[in-house]
Amino acid sequence: MGIKLANITFDCENAAELAGFYAQLLELSVDKDANEHFATVGTEAGHSPTLMFLKVPDKNAGKNVVHLDLVSDDLPAQIDRAKSLGAKHIGDFDEYGITWSTLADPEGNLFDVAQG
Template sequence: MTQLTVGNVTVDCENAAELARFYAELLGGAVDDGATEFFATVGRAAGAKPVLMFIKVPDRTAGKNSIHLDLHAPDVASEVERAVGLGAKHVADFAEYGVVWTTLADPEGNLFDIGDGGEGS
């Protein structure tokens, strides 16, 4: 049996503190102390697992990100509206595999989903 657990979900970005602030507000948390434009975390101080980690990188991989956050909410529409109000961009709406979700892009263009957590989640 493996002893591996997910410790962090890491996002390469242009400004770690700013993007961490976006996700902290979106998730109702706080940016951990010591955030800079180069490195920031959300959830470490609160003992969250996994911790969201943001690291400034000089050259992000081009194209669609292959890993993204799937966030679940009982009221998808209101959470999408709130995310857009925080600076996200609405990309598309989907209803497949027994799940309803909306794909958005964060302020730096990283994709994430807000869905109802239906049967397939």
Template sequence: MRIANITIDCAADAGALAGFYADLLDRQVDEGASPYFATVGRGAGEVPVLMFIQVPDRTPGKNSVHLDLHDEDVAGAVQRAIARGAKHVGDFDEYGAVWTTLADPEGNLFDIGRPTN
């Protein structure tokens, strides 16, 4: 068994949200993206594929799935995300790890931390 996709429900525009993550991760939005469905990485054979689907009614509250992104330059990566439309939620130092939680343009939470080798 392997992870095939990481799926993110979108309230507004799946293609626009895919563009946010593609830009943040220096990847490309796959051909055929629309406000209703988009992927990042499928066309290039990258793993995992990020899949964005517009849904009529998102479940309120904390997202059940979020991305944990790693970067050696956490502060720089956080600033890059904010410059692209993310909002800073908080900084954390727990369980032997340090990370920043942000919200993407639709309010989905994601984390940027340093790899723990």
């Protein structure tokens, strides 16, 4: 048996709230039984990998070294949508033939949305 990616895990302060942000952003639902300590997005919908959120007392300070890269055919609309959900627009980039924007979720974790 080989190895397979099961979850992308976010250390956070409030698991249910951060899961709610990503569920709305990705147009999915927070899986049932979510609470401030543990929540998932995508399991019940059959998505893989699952996004998993865990409350931790010692969240790393500074830039996260792993982040989500998302893609959209309408980058400006998705940036506006993410901001309306509580994201902060950090900056816009155009390198190597790719245009993308970096945003921060409500707890400050960075993620990118590229033009698809």
